[in-house]
Amino acid sequence: MAFQLVRLDDDSLYEHIFERYVELERHTATLKQDLGIQQRDASTLEIDIEPPEPSDEVVRMKKSGRRRRKGDRAAEDEGPRTYDERYSVVVEQSLSDLNSSVSNNNSTTGYVLWSSTPFFLRWLLYSAEAQPFRNGNVAVEVEGASEDTIIVPGMYTGAQGDVGILELGTGISPLLASVLCNHVSGYVCTDQRGILNKLKQNLRENVSQITRRRCVSASLDIENESEGTISEELEEPSRTRRKLTVRLEVQELDWEKFSADVPHPYLDQLATECETVYILAMDVIYNEYLIGPFLRTLSALRDLFGKKQTRVRCLVGVHLRSQDIATRFLEQAVVEYELPVHSIRGAAVDQSRYALYLVN
Structure with a gap:
């Protein structure tokens, strides 16, 4: 079953925060009670991203040859997957910089991997709830708004056109x-x-993990290094060679200094080559001081892509630590910046320590 969206306004955002923290209390026994660093005692991490093991019920169904039927809860919980994707990504952390008082002007949280990122990635790739983001142009139910549904554009390049991603606050991951x-x-x-x-x-x-597309990059000095292993049945016959290439770039972007009035070649390229751009920001809401600069930058980027006639959507993942910080983020986003913020609701998200928000 696909996720649902809840439109947040200056009243419902408080109810939403209350419900999420009540849910956290309900699942205290199964949730880690830490700040969310994936592993703070290892310089090198190997993160395996692979499908979850199917439930015993689904295994029995497969053995018996029983087909999935609409309304079959056990089957729907496993959900359809686009591919049986598996990845193994090596992350070199910098623990000395994390604990430094001078590194990067004392902004050191980006030197380690935070647990919200692998959670979001596994949810996106494998969860039945996230199917609208994989398939694209799916009508998703909306609560608390005048519209009944929202058409969610996919995060994957496909029949809907080329899709690009701009990640804010990437860190070293x-x-x-x-x-x-x-x-x-x-x-x-x-x-x-x-x-x-x-x-x-x-x-x-980790460029070897990019196997479905040829990867090129000016900022990383990569030219056709990854030829990919794309099979014909996964690609539309009419697709051009350009569409089988991904351009991966790295750009400095400081929220406190960002201005859309100066040239941003990689962002312009993204807007020119893609019909849709998703802005991703995972676990960047943890410090009240940074909320304003982040939202100013997010608003400026939405305007920048909008002026270039590029469809833009934003996905923000929040690790639910301080209730005051989470509330302040939504207050500023919804009330001060008047952003169309929707909470993503589904069993997997609701039972986690994370909140996901779609800015439509």
């Missing part, structure tokens, strides 16, 4: 880019200058 570059036509990773060298190193080390 190559995880999202290394995996999602298999499905999109363009990907731009961004963060502050002090983070970028380590990020580039990690991306180069």
Whole structure:
């Protein structure tokens, strides 16, 4: 069953926050009670992204030859998958910089991998709830708004046209880019200058995970390095060679300094080559001081892509730590910046320590 959307306004956002933190209390026994660093005692992580094991009920159904029927809850919970995708991404963290008081102007959280990123990626790739993002142009039910449904554009390049991703606050993690570059036509990773060298190193080390497309990159000095293993049955016969290529770039983007009035060649390229751009921001809401700069940048980017006639959507993942920080983020986003924020509701998300928001 696909996720549902709840439109948040200056009243419903408080009810939403209350319900999410009540849900956290309900699942305290099964949720980690930490800040959310994936692993803070290892410099090198190997993150396996692979489908979850099917439930015993689904295994029995397959053995018996029973077909999926509409309304079959056990089958629907497993959900259809686009591909049986498996990845193994190596992430080199910088623990010394994480604990430094001088690195990157004392902004050090980006030097490690945070658990919200692998959670979101596994949800996107494998969960039945996330099917609208994989398939594209799916009508999703909306609560608390005048419209009954919203047509959600897919995050994968396909019949709907080329899709690009702009990631804000990437940090040193190559995880999202290394995996999602298999499905999109363009990907731009961004963060502050002090983070970028380590990020580039990690991306180069994991370019072998991009097997479904040829990867080219000016900022990483990659030209046709990954030829891919694309099979004909996965691609439309009419698709041009350009559409079987992903352009992966890294760009400095500081929220406190960003201006849409100066040239941004990689962003312009993304807008020119893609009909749809998704802005991804995972676990960037943790400090009240940064909420305003983040939302100013997000609003400016939406305007920038909108002026170029590029359809833009934003997905923000929040690790639910401080209730005050989460509330302040939604207050500013909904009330001050008047952004069309929707909470993504589904069993997998609701039972996690994370909240996902679609800015439509």
